[in-house]
Every structure is written in C-alpha cells, then in structure tokens.
Amino acid sequence: MKNLLLAIIAPAVFAFNLSAKTILIYHTSDVHGWYSSKEAAWDKENPKRKIGGFAALASLLKKEKNPYVLLDSGDTYQGTPEGNFTKGMATIMLMNQLGYAACAAGNHEYDYGEENFKNLASSATFPFLGANVYYKETAKPVEYLKPYTIVEKNGKKIGVIGLAGKHTSITTLPSNVKHLEFRDETAQSYVWTQEIKKQNPDVIVILLHEGTDPSISLQKADMTSWTPDKKQASFGTIAVARSSKGADVVLGGHLHTGIFNGYFDKESSTLISESFWGLTDVTRIDLEFDDATGKFKSASAKLIPLWIDETGEDEKILETIESFSAVVNKEMDRVIGKTEIEINETLPGSGKFDSPIGNWFCDILRKHAKTDIAVQNTGGIRSYLKKGDIRIRDIYHIMPFENTLVTFKITGRQLENMMRENLRPERSKMQVSGIKVRFRMSSERKPVEIYIERNGKKVNPEDEFTIATNNYLTSGGFGEKFISEIKEIADTMIPIRDALIKGVAEARTISKQPDSGRIIKLE
Numbered sequence: 012m013k014n015l016l017l018a019i020i021a022p023a024v025f026a027f028n029l030s031a032k033t034i035l036i037y038h039t040s041d042v043h044g045w046y047s048s049k050e051a052a053w054d055k056e057n058p059k060r061k062i063g064g065f066a067a068l069a070s071l072l073k074k075e076k077n078p079y080v081l082l083d084s085g086d087t088y089q090g091t092p093e094g095n096f097t098k099g100m101a102t103i104m105l106m107n108q109l110g111y112a113a114c115a116a117g118n119h120e121y122d123y124g125e126e127n128f129k130n131l132a133s134s135a136t137f138p139f140l141g142a143n144v145y146y147k148e149t150a151k152p153v154e155y156l157k158p159y160t161i162v163e164k165n166g167k168k169i170g171v172i173g174l175a176g177k178h179t180s181i182t183t184l185p186s187n188v189k190h191l192e193f194r195d196e197t198a199q200s201y202v203w204t205q206e207i208k209k210q211n212p213d214v215i216v217i218l219l220h221e222g223t224d225p226s227i228s229l230q231k232a233d234m235t236s237w238t239p240d241k242k243q244a245s246f247g248t249i250a251v252a253r254s255s256k257g258a259d260v261v262l263g264g265h266l267h268t269g270i271f272n273g274y275f276d277k278e279s280s281t282l283i284s285e286s287f288w289g290l291t292d293v294t295r296i297d298l299e300f301d302d303a304t305g306k307f308k309s310a311s312a313k314l315i316p317l318w319i320d321e322t323g324e325d326e327k328i329l330e331t332i333e334s335f336s337a338v339v340n341k342e343m344d345r346v347i348g349k350t351e352i353e354i355n356e357t358l359p360g361s362g363k364f365d366s367p368i369g370n371w372f373c374d375i376l377r378k379h380a381k382t383d384i385a386v387q388n389t390g391g392i393r394s395y396l397k398k399g400d401i402r403i404r405d406i407y408h409i410m411p412f413e414n415t416l417v418t419f420k421i422t423g424r425q426l427e428n429m430m431r432e433n434l435r436p437e438r439s440k441m442q443v444s445g446i447k448v449r450f451r452m453s454s455e456r457k458p459v460e461i462y463i464e465r466n467g468k469k470v471n472p473e474d475e476f477t478i479a480t481n482n483y484l485t486s487g488g489f490g491e492k493f494i495s496e497i498k499e500i501a502d503t504m505i506p507i508r509d510a511l512i513k514g515v516a517e518a519r520t521i522s523k524q525p526d527s528g529r530i531i532k533l534e
Contacts, residue, residue: 034165035077036216036296039068040084040264041117041288043393044094044411046105046332048319051291052397060318063291065105066332067317069325071293072109078165081110084264084286085117085175085220090393090411092343092404093336098123099131101335107136108331112162115173115218116141117264118182122412125187129155140173140218143199145192153191159207167300170212172203172258174251176221176265184413185487196221196247197254204255214298214307217258221247222266222285223274226437231269231287231314244278252281260296260310262286270294273312282310292316343404347512350521354396357438364434364530368395368409369442371525375514377444380418380479380503383465384445386429388484392442396521406511414481414507419500424472427461429493434458439530446470448530460533481507 048064051057072079088094088102099120106114116139120128132139132155141156152158159172174196180188200217207215222228224243239249248263253276255261261283269287273294276283286294292314299308357366372392377385394408421429430448433440436456439448449462463470482502515521 032165032300033077034167034169034298034300035075035079036169036260036262036294036298037068037072037079037081038083038262038284038286038294038296039081039290040220040262040286041086041267042083042088042102042290043086043090043119043288044088044102045091045289045291046093046101047336048317048324049289049291060320062319063289063317064319064324064332065109065290066324066326066328067319067322068290068293069109069328070323071315071317073325080112080162080164080169080171082112082171082216082218082262083114084218084262085115086119086264086288087114087117089119089122090289090408092339092407093332095407095411095413096339097335098127100134101332103131103134104331104335105328107134108328111135111137113137113160113171113173113218114139115220115264116144116156116175116179117220118176118179121179121183121187123187125191132156140171141175142172142203143174143177143194143196145194147190147192150192158203161207161210161212166305167213167298168211169298170207170210170215171218172200172207172215173218174199174203174220176219178221178265181487184483197250200251200255200258204257208257213300214259214310215255215257216260216262217251217255219248219251219261219263220265221251222263222268223248223270223283224268225266227268228266229268229288231271231292233271234274235272237274248283248285249276252276252279252283255279255281259307260284260298262294262296264288269314270312271314273310282312284312284314286314290317343402343407345403346400347403347406348401348515348519348521350396350398350401352521352524353398354521354524356392356395363527364439364532365442365527366392367524367527368392370444370527370529371396371521372409372511373442373444374525375511376416376479376507379505379510379514380416380477382418382445382479383476384421384426384443385479386444386484387442387480388433388488389438389440389442391481391483401515401521403512406508406515410508410511412481412483412507414483416479416503416505416507416510417482417485417500418477418479418503419485419497421476421478421497422472423463423470423474423476425493425496426470426476426478427463427472430461430463431458432493434461434530436532443529445476446529449533450531451533
C-alpha cells in the first residue's frame with residue numbers, strides 16, 4: 012500500500028515543481044553590429060574594463076539554470092564594419108548560434124533594401140516578427156515576417172508578438188520601403204493580442220521597435236516610481252501595453268534606453284522594459300507562475316551589464332566572430348590620420364545642443380560640397396573620435412549608414428522652419444555648420460523666437476543659400492512638406508563616409524576642437 016501511494020504521489024510532486032519553476036526571458040535590442048566586447052570608455056573609474064558582445068552573453072546564458080527564451084526587438088546589424096560588410100549575415104550567424112527564439116523587425120533591417128532583409132529572414136533559425144507590416148498595393152501582410160510565434164518552454168506556452176515601428180517609413184532610407192505600409196502599433200497590438208489569445212498562451216509578450224520615453228533616449232534610468240503624463244502614455248511601449256488589452260510584458264527598443272528594473276504599468280498590468288543598445292547589457296525577465304495552479308502570476312525585470320570579467324566569453328562564439336572579422340579588419344584597421352584631442356558627443360540633458368563630433372562632421376560636409384551651410388541629423392552620428400590614430404573603422408562607427416552627399420538651395424524662411432522642427436527642450440535633432448542658431452522655448456515646450464546668423468549677420472527670410480546634407484534627409488527624413496518646397500536638389504552620389512575619410516586624410520592631424528555654441532537655448 013505504501014509503495015502504491017508513493018507511485019501516485021511522486022508524479023504529482025514532479026508536476027507541482029514543474030509548474031512552480033521560474034521561466035526567464037533574456038532580451039536584447041539595438042545591437043547595431045556590436046558583436047564583440049569593447050572598453051567602457053564612459054566608466055571614469057575603470058575606462059579600460061571591457062563590456063558586452065555575443066560571447067559574453069553566450070557565456071552568461073550557459074551558466075543559467077532556469078529555462079529561458081532569448082528575444083530581440085530589432086536593429087540587429089547596422090552600425091559596425093562587420094555588420095555592414097556582411098549586410099547583416101554575421102548577425103544571423105551569431106543569433107542562430109545563441110538560439111534566439113524571435114526578433115522584431117527594426118527600421119535598420121531595411122537599410123540594404125527589402126530583398127536583403129528577406130535573405131536574412133530566410134537564413135535565420137528563428138522568425139522575424141512584424142505584425143503591422145503590409146504591402147501598400149495589395150494590403151496583404153509581407154510574407155517574410157510572421158505576426159507572432161508561440162514558444163513552448165518547460166510546459167508553458169509563451170506567445171510572442173512582434174511590431175515594427177510606424178516610424179520605419181522615414182527612419183530607414185525611405186525609398187527602400189516606399190511600397191510598404193507600417194500600420195499603427197497601438198491598433199495592431201490589440202488586433203494581434205486578441206488573435207494570439209485563441210492559442211491559449213500562458214504569457215503574452217510583445218516585442219516592439221519603439222521606446223518608452225524619448226527624453227531619456229541613450230540613457231539608463233530607474234523608472235520604478237515614474238508616472239507617465241498623458242502625452243507619454245500615448246506613445247510607444249506604454250500605448251501598446253494599454254491598447255493590447257492582454258499583454259503581460261512589452262519589450263521595446265529603438266530609443267537606445269536601458270530601464271534598470273523595468274516599469275510596471277498599473278493601468279494595463281503590464282511589465283515594460285528596454286535593454287539599452289550596442290549589446291553592453293541584457294534584460295532578464297523573470298516570469299513567475301502560481302505554485303498551486305501553474306498559472307502566470309507576475310513578471311519582474313533586471314538590466315544586467317555584460318562585464319566580461321564577470322560573465323567570461325564563450326570560445327565558440329569568439330571563433331565565429333573571428334571568422335568574419337579577419338577579412339574586415341585588414342581594411343578597417345588602416346590608419347588615415349590622428350587626433351591629438353578627443354572629439355566627443357554631447358549627451359542629452361547636458362544643456363548643450365551642438366556637439367564637437369557633430370560640428371566636425373558638418374564642417375567636413377560643407378567644405379567637401381563647397382556650400383554655404385551643412386546640416387546632419389544628430390541621430391545619424393553614431394560614435395566619436397578618440398584621441399590617437401584615426402582608422403577607417405572609426406569612420407564606419409561614426410557613420411555606419413550608406414548615405415550619400417546631397418546639395419540643394421534653401422531660403423532663410425525654410426532654414427528657420429527646418430530648425431523649428433528639429434529643436435527640442437533637451438537637444439537638437441540637427442547639427443549644423445555655417446550658421447549659429449539661438450532660440451527660446453515656450454511653456455508648451457515648443458521652439459519660439461528663433462534667431463539664425465551667418466558670418467555674424469542675421470539671416471533674412473528671403474536670403475538664399477546652398478546647403479549640404481545626406482540623402483536620408485532629402486529622401487523623406489526632413490518631412491515631405493519641407494522637401495516639396497526646396498529646389499535644385501542634387502545627389503552627388505559621393506558616400507558621406509568617403510567625404511569624412513578625405514577630410515581626415517587632408518587634415519592629417521586634428522589638434523583643436525571645432526568651434527562650439529552653434530545652437531544655444533536662450534532663457
């Protein structure tokens with residue numbers, strides 16, 4: 012009798028333990044081709060300490076005793092020579108090797124065109140997700156992206172929905188996606204959450220290539236006590252969480268924000284998090300299930316820095332990286348000049364609106380194109396120049412995009428309107444050369460009283476100038492209304508990187524900072 016009771020009880024105990032066991036999600040986003048570890052130059056106490064990379068992540072995951080699901084919110088490869096030269100295939104090799112379960116479509120997945128993205132998606136052992144991406148002509152969903160996937164782990168069904176950012180129509184080269192429709196993420200989150208519920212998942216996760224709060228872009232933040240205002244609640248991950256009517260976890264990206272312990276939105280009962288960028292960090296989500304019923308109970312988040320002296324590095328992943336890096340390194344490590352000073356970035360919240368690297372960048376464009384003015388979108392400048400030798404690799408880090416140099420004519424009125432559209436209370440979305448801009452912000456946080464000077468003289472509305480910029484902005488990044496008004500647009504077909512490389516080679520040695528104070532907010 013005793014043995015019979017044990018035979019009955021043992022399976023029940025096993026099932027009880029199985030239902031109680033924690034399941035994890037490890038989440039990355041905006042890797043942007045940063046496959047290897049790098050020195051944490053921002054760490055004042057130990058700037059040589061190395062952080063990040065797929066080898067560190069793989070090593071961390073190998074030590075994990077709980078079952079886990081590995082997910083990503085997009086922008087996987089654009090940003091480094093290795094990512095660009097392989098057009099993303101190096102990323103797919105590494106993500107396959109690590110065992111990713113799904114990835115949302117980021118805007119930069121389209122940077123080499125839709126056919127290249129299709130090739131990447133077909134080569135992946137995991138699905139790329141984009142529930143809101145449709146062909147304009149037929150109104151049918153694209154065939155290379157799935158709306159969702161169901162991942163079974165430890166007896167639980169985890170439903171994962173993927174949504175591309177609606178902004179993708181202008182945040183990749185617009186001509187690459189002009190035939191596609193990126194439908195509103197909030198409306199689509201509801202449609203597909205209700206659809207996936209039919210599969211009876213234990214947990215619903217939404218991967219979104221959009222963030223939580225633009226004011227903390229490029230920063231890490233503790234948002235546990237944050238309360239979004241009406242405008243913040245209508246945007247990105249918060250809006251998607253509330254509109255979905257059923258998502259348990261929403262994992263964002265695009266804004267390059269890291270959220271230390273996630274944000275629990277009480278209105279939607281949804282945990283929201285983001286995982287910074289460049290694969291320096293990974294977010295761990297703990298999914299807890301009720302001991303008695305096995306039903307999903309709660310989720311918690313933690314942003315984990317991938318310090319390699321703590322995680323170690325997986326040898327097999329290092330070998331994979333080396334296999335495609337060897338060819339790239341030969342060209343990328345070629346020295347083209349040097350700088351005796353660091354030409355760095357200006358971080359949001361610093362009180363400064365122009366940056367040394369932005370000013371340097373625009374000065375080279377203006378000189379190369381022989382125009383009166385040059386402008387460059389701040390978000391398109393992805394790194395800075397460290398003191399010492401300047402290599403081809405450094406220029407690729409600064410300008411990873413395949414943009415070309417474009418010139419056109421602009422009036423003083425149009426110039427003022429352009430700056431008005433790109434000035435924010437904490438930062439400028441545009442860097443400039445050849446002009447100085449002063450402005451005030453209204454109580455509604457909109458720029459007013461904009462004063463533009465050139466060569467010490469006020470720019471009048473009827474004045475006309477030549478201007479140099481990149482083809483991303485003239486292909487729709489400025490906004491269609493602005494582009495329709497300007498004239499004599501000419502694409503030189505000269506890659507922006509080539510102009511920067513020539514500028515470094517001609518200077519040979521950079522010994523002083525470009526002049527600053529080009530964009531100033533008045534009190």
